[in-house]
Amino acid sequence: MFLDAVRKRNPGLLRFAAQLHRSGAIPPNTFVFDRGAVRRNAERLAARAAALGLKLYYMAKQIAYDVQLVTAIRSSIAGAVAVDWMGAEALLAQGAAVQHVGHLVPVPVRLVPTLMARACPEVWTLLDLEAAAVVGRAAQAQGRVQPVLLRINGGDCFPGQEGGFAPEEVLAAATAIAHLPGLRVSGVTSYPCFTWDEEAASYRPTANLEALVASAERLRAAGFAIEQVNAPGNTSLSVLPLLARYGATHGEPGHALTGTTPEQSLGGSEEEPAVVYVSEVSAQLPSGQALAYGGGLYARAHARQALVGTTPEELEESAPVAVRFPPPQFIDYQCLLEPPPGRRLPTGATVIMAFRFQLFVLRSYRAIVEQNGQGEWQLLTLAPPLPSL
Known part of the structure; x- marks a missing residue:
């Protein structure tokens, strides 16, 4: 599962994404990218290609041609x-x-x-x-x-x-x-x-x-x-x-740059997982299920689980809940969350998923984050910017 790979190999990204949502810095329906991990993935790909006598052209459609990420990739490819x-x-x-x-x-x-x-x-x-x-x-x-x-x-x-x-x-x-x-x-x-x-x-x-x-x-x-x-x-x-x-x-290379290649679902990919999707519980259902905001629920993503919580600590410590994307013939307004019996997912809680995506065909926000030299996470950009209310 892509989510397992992020939890094991880039927990800081998951934690910071949760903090950004809880503070209101990013809205639901935001892909949060770790620019440092993207840069390192590009460096690894370029080095191995050179050793094998290969040349690379990078594919940037899946990241919606984001200038921060493209600049990081261009330094190697x-x-x-x-x-x-x-x-x-x-x-x-x-x-x-x-x-x-x-x-x-x-x-x-x-x-x-x-x-x-x-x-x-x-x-x-x-x-x-x-x-x-x-x-x-x-x-x-x-x-x-x-x-x-x-x-x-x-x-x-x-x-x-x-x-x-x-x-x-x-x-x-x-x-x-x-x-x-x-x-x-x-x-x-x-x-x-x-x-x-x-x-x-x-x-x-x-x-x-x-x-x-x-x-x-x-x-x-x-x-x-x-x-x-x-x-x-x-x-x-x-x-x-x-x-x-x-x-x-x-x-x-395209998805290799963000660590969302198919083998990452097994947790064995050499590339670092570099992206999570942040949503929010939008409504409760009489069945005990809940809904979460969509907009970035790529039909071919095959996402199965989500982390849900009202604090970063709860997100890290709680067991994932099952998630169901709408069938591809429907608009992805929301997705279905299925908690186990006895667990309630409160409206407004943060929802984090990880899956394959194609941002250029979605209507999502993208947040670019990175750790500075002291290891502190920083939000670099949010596109499009939130309107001033």
Whole structure:
């Protein structure tokens, strides 16, 4: 359980988050991030990648491109991947280097020239030949040659993320793209390339990775200089050696930066847990159950437990209670708390959970905290700021 990992490995974050809520410094529906832990996770990832001869692009969508966290990550991992054009814009606005665009979401046709001029990305992923023509025209107009990656579809894509070239199509596609002015085929990518096998409690390669490796080999045999084999999907300290073993050159850590990789649910992840979700008991139910405010209850989080209390000490000492998120077809206004018989959860009590999240699709606050040189916790920022009443 993610919550167990926080309690064991970052209890100070849990305690300070509770203090912030009890004092009114943060509202319910706030993700509280330990910037120091995020920085250390980035440093570990960068060091291991370098030792394996790998390069990284960081993914910041899950942290809503928060400038405090992005700055901490950039100190070790220089460049970002933007999942869509809005993410690229958010990163560029704070001066971050956006080095990979077009994957997973293609850039809208009318925005291609502007984004190319502002970002000058190392690579641009293409899902089809029509997009290639658009990107090629923009590059030619700007007097540059844009290196591109071909998105390989191995048949193991998530819904809404389909698209790309089948392995048997990749050589013809690369040949066609090579004849377009302004473009140079420099590599291949796919997603997801690694997935978490819950039964085996380990990461395993997907059909996409097999297709990716086969496509790279096919293109190299045909004379293409394939410089980048980008294999994102659960990029973490545990997965980096797998990337190297399968011949990948690049990975794209996201949840590893906040210590919310799937293996953290077992408490065995090398990354530090760096985030908790703070809510508040909102109402009592006749059944003895209670409700807690939502807004950040990501449907795929699989959260099962919450700590509830009216003081930080009670939160630390009390047993967790069961929690139920609403089904994904409903708005996450609130979630259900199920205390054991005889235990009452008072309205206004602090609720703390830990789970996987995607802040860029949620409507939550984010608080950035860190310990100073004397070990004292400090609240750095709260976004958006609370209104003055």
